[in-house]
Amino acid sequence: RQFGDAAPRMSSVASEVEVVDESQSSIQSAMQRGSSDGESKELIHFADGRSNRTIDSFLDDLPLTWHQWSIVLTLGVANSSDAVEIISMSYIIADDSFESMLPGDHSQSEAEAGFLTASVYFGMLVGGLLVGFSGDRLGRKYTLLLCLACVTIAGIFSSFMPSIALLTLMRCLCGVGVGGTVPSIFTLGVELMPQKRRGYFITVIAFFWVVGALYSAVTAIILLSYLRLSWRVYALVSAFPAAFGFFLVT
Numbered sequence: 408r409q410f411g412d413a414a415p416r417m418s419s420v421a422s423e424v425e426v427v428d429e430s431q432s433s434i435q436s437a438m439q440r441g442s443s444d445g446e447s448k449e450l451i452h453f454a455d456g457r458s459n460r461t462i463d464s465f466l467d468d469l470p471l472t473w474h475q476w477s478i479v480l481t482l483g484v485a486n487s488s489d490a491v492e493i494i495s496m497s498y499i500i501a502d503d504s505f506e507s508m509l510p511g512d513h514s515q516s517e518a519e520a521g522f523l524t525a526s527v528y529f530g531m532l533v534g535g536l537l538v539g540f541s542g543d544r545l546g547r548k549y550t551l552l553l554c555l556a557c558v559t560i561a562g563i564f565s566s567f568m569p570s571i572a573l574l575t576l577m578r579c580l581c582g583v584g585v586g587g588t589v590p591s592i593f594t595l596g597v598e599l600m601p602q603k604r605r606g607y608f609i610t611v612i613a614f615f616w617v618v619g620a621l622y623s624a625v626t627a628i629i630l631l632s633y634l635r636l637s638w639r640v641y642a643l644v645s646a647f648p649a650a651f652g653f654f655l656v657t
Contacts, residue, residue: 487622619648
């Protein structure tokens with residue numbers, strides 16, 4: 408009987424706990440922490456009895472401003488850095504200055520070059536498997552920053568590696584960062600963009616992969632073909648988009 412008397416009071420307290428503040432700053436802070444897809448559709452209850460709404464409905468009601476475009480451009484730059492790190496290896500291996508890194512035997516040289524190229528994709532496999540767990544625990548933004556930092560550091564260190572074995576290790580670590588940035592970039596884009604224009608913004612973010620490919624080609628032509636600089640300089644320049652993306656995300 409005592410528990411039965413307390414039940415209405417407990418129900419009243421529980422309903423008050425569910426009430427959240429209807430302020431735009433609260434919603435934006437929740438989005439910046441990086442919510443999952445399920446959380447973005449969670450109902451928000453109001454104390455005055457108005458109908459429940461979702462975070463997506465709030466995003467759709469917000470006016471389209473430079474804030475949304477800045478997020479899209481930031482994620483686009485981060486996406487372009489992935490393209491640069493993957494495509495740049497083709498130009499590095501084909502450059503004459505890189506031949507000194509490979510052994511004299513032709514068949515062994517081809518095998519070493521193949522392992523070097525594959526190391527990036529193996530790292531992407533590892534990074535892609537880990538990023539989901541870290542994104543749910545640390546948040547999408549912090550996971551993206553960690554991955555961009557990994558790409559930047561490994562890309563810079565790649566230009567100073569004295570042997571093909573150490574270079575392969577650095578490219579594998581760079582691949583881990585690349586594999587982690589791709590899911591984080593597009594997940595953030597989906598969660599932070601208005602639902603009614605989400606497809607358009609995601610397409611713009613994906614377009615920056617082409618921008619990264621053009622960056623790799625143009626810098627390779629200038630540095631390797633015209634200026635005849637070492638592949639190490641080109642590898643160092645290729646790490647710039649990831650560093651710039653890290654700066655923008657912070």
